[in-house]
Amino acid sequence: MSVAEQTLAGAGERSPGFMDSSVGRKVVMAITGIVLWGFVTVHMLGNLTAYMGAEAMNHYAEFLHTMIHGMGIWVFRAVLLTAVLLHIWAATSLTLSNHAARPVGYRKQQRQSATWASRSMRWTGVLLGIFIVFHLLHLTFGTVHPDFIKGDAYHNFVTGFQVPWVSAFYIVAQLCLGLHMWHGVWSFTQTLGWAHPRYNALRRNFATVLTVLVVGVNISYPIAVLTGIIH
Amino acid sequence: MEKHLNLTLQVWRQKDAMSEGEFVEYQAKHISTEMSFLEMLDVVNEEIIRKGEDPIAFDHDCREGICGMCSMVINGRPHGPKERTTTCQLHMRSFDDGDTITIEPWRAKPFPVIRDLIVDRGAFDRIIASGGFISVPTGAPQDANALPVSKQNSDLAMDAAACIGCGACVAACPNASAMLFLSAKVSHLGYLPQGQPERYGRVRNMVSQMDAEAFGTCTNHGECEAACPKGITLETIARMNRDYIKASLTYRPEIASGGAG
Amino acid sequence: MELNSRIPDGPIEKSWDKHRFDLKLVNPANKRKYKILVVGSGLAGASAAATLAELGYEVECFAYQDSPRRAHSIAAQGGINAAKNYQNDGDSIYRLFYDTVKGGDFRAREANVYRLAQVSVNIIDQCVAQGVPFAREYGGMLDNRSFGGAQVSRTFYARGQTGQQLLLGAYQALERQIGLGKVKMFNRHEMQELIVVDGVAKGIVVRDMVTGKVSSHVADAVCLATGGYGNVFFLSTNAKGCNATAAWRAYKKGAAFANPCYTQIHPTCIPVTGDHQSKLTLMSESLRNDGRIWVPKKKEDCGKPASQIPEEDRDYYLERKYPSFGNLAPRDVSSRAAKQVCDEGRGIGSTGRGVYLDFSAAIERLGAKKIEEKYGNLFEMYERITDDNPYKTPMRIYPASHYTMGGLWVDYNLMSTIPGLFVLGEANFSDHGANRLGASALMQGLADGYFVIPYTIGGYLAGVKPGTRISADDPAVKAAEQAVEARTNRLVGIGGKQTPTHFHRELGKVMWEYCGMGRNEAGLKKALEIIPQIREEFWKDVRIPGSGQELNQSLEMAGRVADFLEVGELMCLDALERRESCGGHFREEWQTEEGEAKRDDENFCHVAAWEHKGEGAKPVRHVEPLKFDNVHLATRSYK
Ligand SMILES: Cc1cc2nc3c(=O)[nH]c(=O)nc-3n(C[C@H](O)[C@H](O)[C@H](O)COP(=O)(O)OP(=O)(O)OC[C@H]3O[C@@H](n4cnc5c(N)ncnc54)[C@H](O)[C@@H]3O)c2cc1C
Numbered sequence A: 001m002s003v004a005e006q007t008l009a010g011a012g013e014r015s016p017g018f019m020d021s022s023v024g025r026k027v028v029m030a031i032t033g034i035v036l037w038g039f040v041t042v043h044m045l046g047n048l049t050a051y052m053g054a055e056a057m058n059h060y061a062e063f064l065h066t067m068i069h070g071m072g073i074w075v076f077r078a079v080l081l082t083a084v085l086l087h088i089w090a091a092t093s094l095t096l097s098n099h100a101a102r103p104v105g106y107r108k109q110q111r112q113s114a115t116w117a118s119r120s121m122r123w124t125g126v127l128l129g130i131f132i133v134f135h136l137l138h139l140t141f142g143t144v145h146p147d148f149i150k151g152d153a154y155h156n157f158v159t160g161f162q163v164p165w166v167s168a169f170y171i172v173a174q175l176c177l178g179l180h181m182w183h184g185v186w187s188f189t190q191t192l193g194w195a196h197p198r199y200n201a202l203r204r205n206f207a208t209v210l211t212v213l214v215v216g217v218n219i220s221y222p223i224a225v226l227t228g229i230i231h
Numbered sequence B: 001m002e003k004h005l006n007l008t009l010q011v012w013r014q015k016d017a018m019s020e021g022e023f024v025e026y027q028a029k030h031i032s033t034e035m036s037f038l039e040m041l042d043v044v045n046e047e048i049i050r051k052g053e054d055p056i057a058f059d060h061d062c063r064e065g066i067c068g069m070c071s072m073v074i075n076g077r078p079h080g081p082k083e084r085t086t087t088c089q090l091h092m093r094s095f096d097d098g099d100t101i102t103i104e105p106w107r108a109k110p111f112p113v114i115r116d117l118i119v120d121r122g123a124f125d126r127i128i129a130s131g132g133f134i135s136v137p138t139g140a141p142q143d144a145n146a147l148p149v150s151k152q153n154s155d156l157a158m159d160a161a162a163c164i165g166c167g168a169c170v171a172a173c174p175n176a177s178a179m180l181f182l183s184a185k186v187s188h189l190g191y192l193p194q195g196q197p198e199r200y201g202r203v204r205n206m207v208s209q210m211d212a213e214a215f216g217t218c219t220n221h222g223e224c225e226a227a228c229p230k231g232i233t234l235e236t237i238a239r240m241n242r243d244y245i246k247a248s249l250t251y252r253p254e255i256a257s258g259g260a261g
Numbered sequence C: 001m002e003l004n005s006r007i008p009d010g011p012i013e014k015s016w017d018k019h020r021f022d023l024k025l026v027n028p029a030n031k032r033k034y035k036i037l038v039v040g041s042g043l044a045g046a047s048a049a050a051t052l053a054e055l056g057y058e059v060e061c062f063a064y065q066d067s068p069r070r071a072h073s074i075a076a077q078g079g080i081n082a083a084k085n086y087q088n089d090g091d092s093i094y095r096l097f098y099d100t101v102k103g104g105d106f107r108a109r110e111a112n113v114y115r116l117a118q119v120s121v122n123i124i125d126q127c128v129a130q131g132v133p134f135a136r137e138y139g140g141m142l143d144n145r146s147f148g149g150a151q152v153s154r155t156f157y158a159r160g161q162t163g164q165q166l167l168l169g170a171y172q173a174l175e176r177q178i179g180l181g182k183v184k185m186f187n188r189h190e191m192q193e194l195i196v197v198d199g200v201a202k203g204i205v206v207r208d209m210v211t212g213k214v215s216s217h218v219a220d221a222v223c224l225a226t227g228g229y230g231n232v233f234f235l236s237t238n239a240k241g242c243n244a245t246a247a248w249r250a251y252k253k254g255a256a257f258a259n260p261c262y263t264q265i266h267p268t269c270i271p272v273t274g275d276h277q278s279k280l281t282l283m284s285e286s287l288r289n290d291g292r293i294w295v296p297k298k299k300e301d302c303g304k305p306a307s308q309i310p311e312e313d314r315d316y317y318l319e320r321k322y323p324s325f326g327n328l329a330p331r332d333v334s335s336r337a338a339k340q341v342c343d344e345g346r347g348i349g350s351t352g353r354g355v356y357l358d359f360s361a362a363i364e365r366l367g368a369k370k371i372e373e374k375y376g377n378l379f380e381m382y383e384r385i386t387d388d389n390p391y392k393t394p395m396r397i398y399p400a401s402h403y404t405m406g407g408l409w410v411d412y413n414l415m416s417t418i419p420g421l422f423v424l425g426e427a428n429f430s431d432h433g434a435n436r437l438g439a440s441a442l443m444q445g446l447a448d449g450y451f452v453i454p455y456t457i458g459g460y461l462a463g464v465k466p467g468t469r470i471s472a473d474d475p476a477v478k479a480a481e482q483a484v485e486a487r488t489n490r491l492v493g494i495g496g497k498q499t500p501t502h503f504h505r506e507l508g509k510v511m512w513e514y515c516g517m518g519r520n521e522a523g524l525k526k527a528l529e530i531i532p533q534i535r536e537e538f539w540k541d542v543r544i545p546g547s548g549q550e551l552n553q554s555l556e557m558a559g560r561v562a563d564f565l566e567v568g569e570l571m572c573l574d575a576l577e578r579r580e581s582c583g584g585h586f587r588e589e590w591q592t593e594e595g596e597a598k599r600d601d602e603n604f605c606h607v608a609a610w611e612h613k614g615e616g617a618k619p620v621r622h623v624e625p626l627k628f629d630n631v632h633l634a635t636r637s638y639k
């Protein structure tokens, strides 16, 4: 068939599946992104207990593990795990379709509006995935921790960050988190359709403030340990 | 004031959809700054024809920025360096003497190259055919003033309706996504009362067709907005996402209408 | 050749209703057995194709662009007329009818124009229902403006993009039918031949512009909606691809070509800058509401910047000559006046072919802000093209070819002299007489497509037995295909030295010089000598690289130029024979002492329709007399 002859290719099998559609998968990514973003923010706030000393932090950790008769944490873990898996699934499948949509690239390209952050989402995402695995092995299971004491979160925290390359890795990961979140937070408002000229500047500012706050505080932990502010 | 330029062009040449393409270099001599970009190519083509070679094929028609036919990536930007300007309205005064200009076709899987700088944008028509309309057969509809439309909504609808279907948004998008084009039509019809009855079915059908055509998805890079010669904004994409979510949440399979006999 | 206009008799107000009733109907169950080809997807073609498919006919639609949405209609800026009388300023169907007949300088058919005014009302309703975002007022009602010298506000508009929005409405209706499988769309297909069997139109031959494949389509009726032939001037406001090929092929197969000399020159276009120029850009006529048009009084001042020419040395020639209409004098009048001052050597700009359109007085009176509100986007467009800032220096404008009132002759049913061949939109000659009013072309295109052809084609098809289409291997089909291929091979085989554009440009210069704004016997005779020479040169020396079996833009161009080289000759012939001035046709020998057009109703109150008599033979001029029972013949005056 000649390319000029117009037919309705693919219209017959038009599928109504939300999760199959590009916008649907994008919405999945946005909603799971919000869950992850919410978690990271709360987690950052919770970890502030480290500045209040061993007792406060361990107390907080214990609270987390015992709330709702110890059920809470499992519900919470299930939600988080589902979110991460769905998020990774959506990200992977969308990235694959996006790659396929431009089989031949340009010789020259001048970007106007895409940012470093938006261009690197999939890489910062992958790095975050690696970080999460490492982080769990490090501070939750202690597998890669040099001196892990189950139940003593504060101790694990301090001794963990006293290893310089570990701290360095955490810092790099937080910078990735920053890039990912800065675009991500603005992006999910767009994906979910929360756009209006009156609030558009606000959306950007919201993402920036939040990112700086989360990343700033998170980076302060390894630095505080390394410099001996927390010991 | 009129000046003259000597330029080097690096142009993508490709015989047809099946052939491999390559960049070929041409010299464009004594080009007046008063020329449009397409007139510059006309001049180069006249030279090429006189030499007995195949001229550079490119799409164009109205040459005044409204038909959406012209389509080339100039130095890495769809429609070239000037904002809100189609290739046919880009003038050579935007370039300097001695410049090298790279000219490439739109690049996207659903826009196969037919020849040189010409691509097939039939996918856009098929997206419109899947739902980008109001189903109102010719006949005797109610009086045009029977349905008031607020000036604001009418203006917003017009803003979105200004899309010329050129495809620069797809060409610019790092994911080759057609979301800006789609959302322009969804918003145009969605802002008007006449568009309401089919509002949610329309967006579902159009998105499905877009996916079937193998366009990429939007990850909110915003390149499309920057490239769009008609100033279609990202807000339309957000608006369409919202409609799509609502459409999916409230979708119910069609019930066969009874009452025969 | 018989020119039976089939105008219904009886009072004009009733004639369309009565006619519709008299037309035979096609049995609904039979509709799908008829196939109709629609060539063109502009306002006329797209609206017709969509509507005919809605009625149940099998439709195939063809266009040379890559999408029906890109037809030339998309470029119309100003607006569309309709006798809605929403502004309560005394408009009515009768007044629109009257204005159009008068504006056409009494060279249009009354009955057609009356019908046009009648259906204009339905067009607006239909378009609004489709979602065309016409401008609104704060109360939510439709806004109107006055346009082109009309004394009432009856023009509906969508910013400066009315044609675009109307076309998108029709395009979307068409795409809907394509999606439903009711219309088969052939983009990038150029019609190159009409298939006629026993004097009846039975199909067309098209060339797939991507692969070069030549193929035929047979049908029960053919509709041409292929637009005007204004590109015969090379430089015009038309899109580059606009061509006369489809209409010209039909002419050669026996369709009469009416009033080819009626062309409209638009007064406000951006002037030519040099030989590289490929087309001219229209600046909306609305600018004349506030801009003042002038040239220097003295030739010596022409080279100076406008700011250095003192007020007393400026000649506001329109205000001087036409004190009551001033800068708003109709298109043909203002165009000629501009040419005249430039001929006197008082034109401005590098080519001496331009006049100033000056907003300084309006800016002083209303403030730059107000002017920006009104014309901001036009000023921006002007600056983009010329790099001049019209807030500071006056705009430069010059007339350019814009619209062709002439076209294939059609009867009241829009059928040409070939039964089964219908012609719609700018391609026919029907409604505008010798001059078209602003905002009336869009109206006519949509009237033809949405509201006329769907009825009248039924009347024709009711007399055609279903299932009597010729077969695809009918000898007539093969012969037409061979003719197309032979022509392509001939063009490709010439192997000369010049590009097709070169010949087009040469033709354009001759047409503009001798058959443009002013025409006279000596000039037209001269043109009739030169054009055949250019044509001969063309067929000897044109060079088309590549072959016919591929996407070949030089070949497309050459085919169109070859036809323009013949159209131009017929235009000059028609202009020569019409020994009067009327509307867009200004014969310098027929003017009043003040230089106004002088009609000769005694001898020329008729349509001239030309019949092709074979290659090389002189075409024959037929006449359809015009009767004016409702609007009385009067001299146009804009003093
Ligand atoms: C700059 C400009 C501004 C204008 N502004 C106004 C205005 O404000 N108001 C107004 O009323 N009028 C205006 N007009 C006039 C008006 O736009 C046109 O007269 C009208 O749109 C013509 O419509 P159409 O459908 O007859 O043809 P077109 O829109 O020209 O469509 C022609 C169709 O035929 C197809 N075609 C042509 N040749 C072939 C072929 N050989 N084979 C296959 N397909 C072919 C083309 O692909 C196209 O689809 C303006 C014109 C111009 C140039």
Ligand code: HEM
Pocket (backbone or CB within 6 Å): A026, A029, A030, A031, A032, A033, A034, A036, A037, A040, A084, A087, A088, A091, A092, A095, A118, A121, A122, A124, A125, A126, A128, A129, A130, A132, A180, A181, A183, A184, A185, A187, A188, A189, A191, A192, B218, B219, B220
């Ligand atoms: C586990 C590994 C992760 C991967 C592989 C990943 C990957 C991606 C990708 C590819 C995108 C799409 C880019 C875009 O839309 O612009 C994305 C979006 C997003 N991600 Fe992640 N991400 C991961 C983890 C996280 C984490 C931990 C957070 C929480 C801070 C997060 C929050 C977001 C948000 C909010 C979005 C935006 C969604 C939208 O645009 O609607 N992601 N992610």
Ligand code: HEM
Pocket (backbone or CB within 6 Å): A040, A043, A047, A061, A077, A080, A128, A132, A135, A136, A139, A140, A153, A157, A170, A174, A177, A218, A219, A221, A222
């Ligand atoms: C430098 C910053 C961070 C510090 C100091 C930190 C610290 C901690 C500590 C101490 C725990 C163990 C709690 C416990 O088991 O009692 C923990 C658990 C966890 N952290 Fe972090 N964290 C940081 C950043 C992050 C980031 C950026 C993410 C996600 C992207 C993350 C995800 C998690 C998860 C998923 C758990 C396991 C929760 C569970 O037990 O289910 N952390 N973190």
Ligand code: SF4
Pocket (backbone or CB within 6 Å): B162, B163, B164, B165, B166, B167, B168, B169, B170, B180, B181, B184, B224, B227, B228, B229, B230, B231, B232
């Ligand atoms: S949205 Fe803009 S860039 Fe995309 S097709 Fe429409 S006009 Fe072109």
Ligand code: F3S
Pocket (backbone or CB within 6 Å): B172, B173, B174, B175, B176, B177, B178, B179, B180, B217, B218, B219, B220, B221, B222, B223, B224, B225, B234, B237
């Ligand atoms: S550039 Fe592409 S990613 Fe979305 S915002 Fe525009 S479609």
Ligand code: FES
Pocket (backbone or CB within 6 Å): B059, B060, B061, B062, B063, B064, B065, B066, B067, B068, B069, B070, B086, B087, B088, B089
């Ligand atoms: S040629 Fe029509 S938009 Fe450029």
